[in-house]
Amino acid sequence: MRSGNKVHKGAIAVAGAASLLLAVAPTAAAEGSFSSNIRGAATDFQSRWWTKNKNYDVDTQIHFTNCTATGPDSSTTVQLTKYKTGPLPDENRGRKTFTACHAGDTSKGNWGTQRGGGDEYRFAIWEINGSRSGYSVSVDTVKVWY
Numbered sequence: 001m002r003s004g005n006k007v008h009k010g011a012i013a014v015a016g017a018a019s020l021l022l023a024v025a026p027t028a029a030a031e032g033s034f035s036s037n038i039r040g041a042a043t044d045f046q047s048r049w050w051t052k053n054k055n056y057d058v059d060t061q062i063h064f065t066n067c068t069a070t071g072p073d074s075s076t077t078v079q080l081t082k083y084k085t086g087p088l089p090d091e092n093r094g095r096k097t098f099t100a101c102h103a104g105d106t107s108k109g110n111w112g113t114q115r116g117g118g119d120e121y122r123f124a125i126w127e128i129n130g131s132r133s134g135y136s137v138s139v140d141t142v143k144v145w146y
Helices: 002-024
Strands: 033-041 050-052 059-069 076-083 091-098 106-113 119-128 137-145
Touching: 059 076, 059 091, 059 119, 076 106, 091 106, 091 119, 119 137
Parallel strands: none
Antiparallel strands: 033 137, 050 119, 059 106, 059 137, 076 091, 076 119
């Protein structure tokens, strides 16, 4: 009886560890990802392009780790844009304000699932310290999953 109980507890421990891994790395099944950094960028700085081919498979996430800005050094607002070809207008997919990275931690923005089909995306620095001009930001580590 005792050995069966150990097996059951072991199975629970393995399942718990797997759940923790999924909670920590929810983007492991992402279609693509990239890492970079930002040095002295002003508002309207744009990231590199990425192409989303699969429809609504996983969330698009952008993480900034260790941000420093000129001025009060309190926040950076990021906008995700979907670019369209032809006469259709580009789509603002939303903005997220990052504050934790200014305290040496990681700020995480989740834009949810985005349409694929060859659509192109990039993010831009929209505001720094609540302003559209006059400041710059550096980010030690930028990670993007899509």
